[in-house]
Amino acid sequence: MIKRTKSRYVFLLVVFTIVIAAAGACGSPDQTDTTTPTVTTSSQVRFSADIQPLFNSRCVACHQGVGDAGLSLEPGKAHASLVNVASTQSPLVRVTPGNPEQSYLLHKLNGTQLQVGGTGSRMPFGSSALSASQIDLVRNWISQGAQNN
Numbered sequence: 001m002i003k004r005t006k007s008r009y010v011f012l013l014v015v016f017t018i019v020i021a022a023a024g025a026c027g028s029p030d031q032t033d034t035t036t037p038t039v040t041t042s043s044q045v046r047f048s049a050d051i052q053p054l055f056n057s058r059c060v061a062c063h064q065g066v067g068d069a070g071l072s073l074e075p076g077k078a079h080a081s082l083v084n085v086a087s088t089q090s091p092l093v094r095v096t097p098g099n100p101e102q103s104y105l106l107h108k109l110n111g112t113q114l115q116v117g118g119t120g121s122r123m124p125f126g127s128s129a130l131s132a133s134q135i136d137l138v139r140n141w142i143s144q145g146a147q148n149n
């Protein structure tokens with residue numbers, strides 16, 4: 001009888017240990033889950049803070065007023081000139097929210113415009129390409145829905 005109680009005790013101890021271990025194992029993915037949104041939030045691209053300043057320094061000199069290729073990238077005009085607006089030189093839309101590959105803007109920055117039926121030069125015209133991280137910003141902004149945020 002005593003032996004039986006003892007083995008029951010041992011059994012409970014084992015179960016208890018397993019439950020604790022399982023809770024611990026569940027804890028780690030939970031922690032990862034809570035950090036993932038934080039990472040996403042910190043890499044959330046903002047049009048006003050991340051994209052427009054790029055346009056101001058590298059593009060607006062040519063793309064203002066009516067703008068070269070009919071594209072104005074001035075503050076207050078750039079978003080409306082890009083998002084869901086047909087390109088003047090390719091079958092693509094300039095920016096398709098959520099779809100970088102279908103966004104002519106990105107092809108012009110990468111120099112892949114001819115491969116998607118476009119024309120002309122890589123942008124910025126006549127000067128060095130944007131850095132890979134700057135182009136990534138534009139790509140992520142489009143992937144995240146090309147918001148006017």
Ligand code: HEC
Nearest residue numbers: 058059062068069071087088089105108120121123124125
């Ligand atoms: C020195 C002048 C100049 C600068 C700077 C410049 N562009 Fe352009 N852009 C042009 C000209 C000219 C064209 C039309 C000819 C061509 O595509 O080569 C054009 C065409 C475009 C087009 C095609 C528009 C359409 O409707 O198909 C896009 C998109 C574009 N530029 C984006 C940009 C971006 C983004 C920047 C800055 C990173 C930039 N450009 C910088 C002169 C410029």
